[in-house]
Amino acid sequence: MAYSELIKSFERTRDYMRQFYVYGFKGRSEYDQKSTRSYDNERRRIESWLGDYMAFRQDAAGKNVFISVDSRAIPGNPLYHAFKAKSFTDGDITFHFYIMDLLADGNEMSIREIVDAITDKYLSSFDTELTVDESTVRKKLKEYESLGLLAGRKRGRELVYRRTDDKRIDMAFWRDAIAFFSEEDPVGVIGSCLLDKLPEIPGCFGFKHHYILHALDSEVLCNILLAMDAGRCLDLTIHSPRNGGVEKHHTVFPVKIYISTQSGRQYLLCYHYIFHKPMFFRIDSIHSVAAGAVEKNNAQYGGWYDKFQENLWGVSTGIEYHIEHMEITIHIADHEEYILERLEREKRCGQVEIVDAHTCVFSADVYDAAEMLPWIRTFIGRIEKLECSNSHVIETFYADLEAMRAVYGGDNDAVQ
Template sequence: MAYSELIKDFGRIRDYMRQFYVYGFKSRGEYDAKSARSYDNERRRIESWLGEYMEFRQDAAGKSVFLSVDSRRIPHNPLYRALKAKSFTDKDVTLHFYLLDLLADGCARSAREIVDRIGEDYLSRFDGSFSLDESTVRKKLKEYVALGLLCSEKRGREVCYRRTDDERLALSSWSDALAFFSEEDPAGVIGSFLLDRLDGGEDLFRFKHHYILHALDSELLCQLLQAISERRSVTLTIKSLRNGRDYVRTVCPLKLYVGTQSGRQYLLGYHYRARQMAFFRLDAIQTVQTGSVEEEYDRYLGNQERFDRHLWGVSTGSGYHLDHVEMTIRFDQGEEFIVQRLEREKRHGSVVRIDEHTARFSADVYDAVEMLPWIRTFIGRIVALNCSNPHVVETFYQDLAQMSAMYGGNGNGVQ
């Protein structure tokens, strides 16, 4: 098969890029899904998008290719390029120009009128077997309405279509906002597509924590956001990150969460079969199939809001039992920023000033173990740490003792 840069099935490319270039660092010999030729075709296709960000290493298993990106040096997420490489059939391209040219006068026409005009004004001028049936044209018209290229209106029993580009948004005035949105928002691929319509992309921003891998999940993210907006259930095909097996879960999607430390994205939904709230990692979801409108959506949303009050991250611990955590912090004169940070980062916890130089943070969460990385950032200021789950305090002091031993201390105190 001849090599082509364009793709039809993005799901296959998404899985390939993640397994080989992001997580796996696998070699050519470890690719057993298809033939070695398929490996070479996919590798060359990805290299055409990301060649300047690819590196390799040689070991006993062979040559492993992987991505190497310095967030300080890139203004735009390079993984968006893969989402812009969708292929089209000859009929797709031909029909695109026929429709936009036919409706360029601003008039609204029915699908039947459009089919007749395409035959009379365009196809009749060529010799060949190329033909378009009314069903194909109707599908394309509905697709373009969904994309916003056309709008539809009912006239009697017929649906008529016309172009919507008579009022164009001046994107140049939004270039700075688009440049920031495209890199910072989970749905930033939309901003990237809009930036492509400008003469030159803005090169204004750099990010200390630049999470680019979410780009591979953009299509699924948009499907889930649409399902949430329309209050519909979804059926998810999920590949286990542990054993590679596929699972199917039907859920009512309620909210999307993004980790501030890793940029990893999660869907929180009501799992019908388990009859409980559950998190699903977006990078483990293979497909999203939208279902019917959920009549009990408000009830599930209320459950989600109550559930969220005791979340620190996305772990629910064992049996949804709550851990009570208290941390007393001491700060010196001129260090009010410590209290300000506690207030800013407390999430669902609370902060109480004990005296001029002491404050206490407290929270009731499903899994206090998740809080340990955050708690450790206050080492040197912690006066007391208490938790209803003794494992949390024990782990904290054990880690502190190990760190102190590494640097020659005795590890007896918190401060």
């Protein structure tokens, strides 16, 4: 089969890009899903999108290719290119222009009228074997209606369609907002597609922490958000390397999307119908999403979430949702009021108590106190006392300090 840049199934491309170019750094010899020709075709397809953002290294196992970008220098997320390479049949392209032309200038036509017009006005003028039937046109019109390109209404007993062209929106006026949205929003690929319609893309934005990998999960995330908006349950297919690549299926009710400000990783918080408890799933491990029935009692999950998140620091629920108490006494030097401001801003489910002009106590009751360690370490040098009901957390903190002292030298006096 000849190589083609266009793709039919994005999920296959998503999986390949993650395994070989993002997380796995695999080589050609490790591709065992299909033939080596399939590997070569997929590699060339991805290189046609990301050729300027790829690097490789050579080791005993062979050549490994991976994505390498400087987030300060790229004009936009290069992974969005994968969404713009969907393949179409000759009929898809032909019928698109025929339908849009027939419905131009405010025309409104039924399915039967469109079928007859395509045959009489267009196909009769060409020596072609292409034929059109009512079922094909009906599917195409229904697809365009779901995309917002067409609007349908009842005219008597038949359904008629018209174009939804709206020329009142000045895209240039929204250019900067769209450019920022395309790089910062979890489904920024929508903004990237809108920017493609403009003659010039603004280069006024630069990002210190630019998490581009979430782009590969845009389709899954969009389907989750649509189900949440409709109050529907979800059937998830989970495919994670941690479980040996075995697919698992879960029926859940989606509640919230969590996005890490440290790594950009995205999580789905949901209620699991079989396990009868809240669970987090990494969105990059979700292979596919299918919307289920509308949850008639969806309002009850709002109240459940309000209670659940009172002790949630990150995305870990610890062991059987056992509550752990963390307490930190922090010294605030003169002219360091910003430390107290930062505590108030970042306390999440915790509380800040001012003891005196130079001392405050931060406390929190959380499901997993170990999750707090990366944040707590940012106060090293100001921590006067550290206490936790989980002794392992304290031991880990001091072991990390000792390891750091062994590397950098000096006295371990960061905490009394």
